[in-house]
Amino acid sequence: MRTPRLLVPLLALALAPALVTAPSGQAAYDTSAPPGNPVLVAVRARHVGAVDRVVFEFRGGLPADRQVDFVDRLFADGSGRRVHVAGQALLEVRFRPAQAHDDDGSSTAAPRRVAFRLPNVLTAVRTGDFEGVTTYGIGLARRTSVRVTTLQAPPRVVVEVGAGFPTVERKVWFFHRQRFVDNRPPFFVPVRRLIRAGAPATGVMDRLFAGPLPGELARGLRLLRSGANGYDDLSVSGGTADLRLTGRCSSGGSTVTIAGEVLPTLKQFATVDRVVLRDAAGGTLDPGGTGDSTPGCLEP
Structure with missing residues (x-):
């Protein structure tokens, strides 16, 4: 059984590109993209200024729903088993509709688990690719502010996490x-x-x-x-x-x-x-x- 989210989405907009800014400890939710069947093809991250930017790149457009919440625990979609992600704070990132595999069932280049050498973002771990929903857990060194933006050419969802600490x-x-x-x-x-x-x-x-x-x-x-x-x-x-x-x-x-x-x-x-x-x-x-x-x- 999934642990209830600590926080509810703050905002949903109907215009693209969308920007949702959440202060420390709050969630970001964005539903501006048109419906489709995007395929996740890459997960990257880098440090820019005072934030760590985690970029989810898609093929075939942006997922219509993009939700980012702080959670206590993470569970695999479908099986419900506990997924352990390193860090002192956990972000759950959910894309709907979206998939991390091609239509023939083969996996894309998007990693199941990847570590980063960044101040705040430690790792991103896939916790679900099930019935049109793709989910990742992002492990953080500490809980900070979160901002979600979208980019085109190619379609990307960017999760920015505050990292302005020593x-x-x-x-x-x-x-x-x-x-x-x-x-x-x-x-x-x-x-x-x-x-x-x-x-x-x-x-x-x-x-x-x-x-x-x-x-x-x-x-x-x-x-x-x-x-x-x-x-x-x-x-x-x-x-x-x-x-x-x-x-x-x-x-x-x-x-x-x-x-x-x-x-x-x-x-x-x-x-x-x-x-x-x-x-x-x-x-x-x-x-x-x-x-x-x-x-x-x-x-x-």
Whole structure:
């Protein structure tokens, strides 16, 4: 069952192109485009001025209805299963009528899941391509103002998210599968991300679960989840970072696990000497020790 939206649409106009501006914490809704059967072909994002711009490009015109709402959780259209999207705030973007596949059933170039190196927008994840409705979740570093505009030639819907806050550059470690297969350590390598200055530990963990960028995926980097779909209860105190994985937890018999990503990502901070990583139930092997502690489910 879908979680009720926190906010209702603010405005619907009958003229094109349409512009709907929503202050922080409010939703934007736009129904100005004529009806049709557009096909989503691309999802891009970039930082411009003090905003992050997420662009949804279509073939065959603009969807008649474009709705953007802040939500607590995201669920897959059709199946109703929970879809986990990294971030501290979630935008649900719905296009109707629209599809992310061609009429022969083949997928378009629009990604199912893509990460971005932007101040606020972490990732865009498709949560639905079902019965003429295409839905994406956008994971954000923080909840800010949202504006929706449309462009033509080619048809595009632009979601602008406020991103005028201070950031710092920090590292996030990902698994390099080919290095592991070839036995060429290190098996986990760092990449750089922009992180909110006021919440660096949360920021790097959100970027970790957002996954590698497209170019990094092409270089062989992967998010090694070990069954986890996120994290919770993160705290940093007395030199110890303590956090709990959510979802499943299993090493799959491997000597490399998500711990190889989490530990160096958190221990890059001068305030973190030790990491206590727990399973979903809160279990870990050595919570009172002097070194790092990981859950038994990550043992080979």
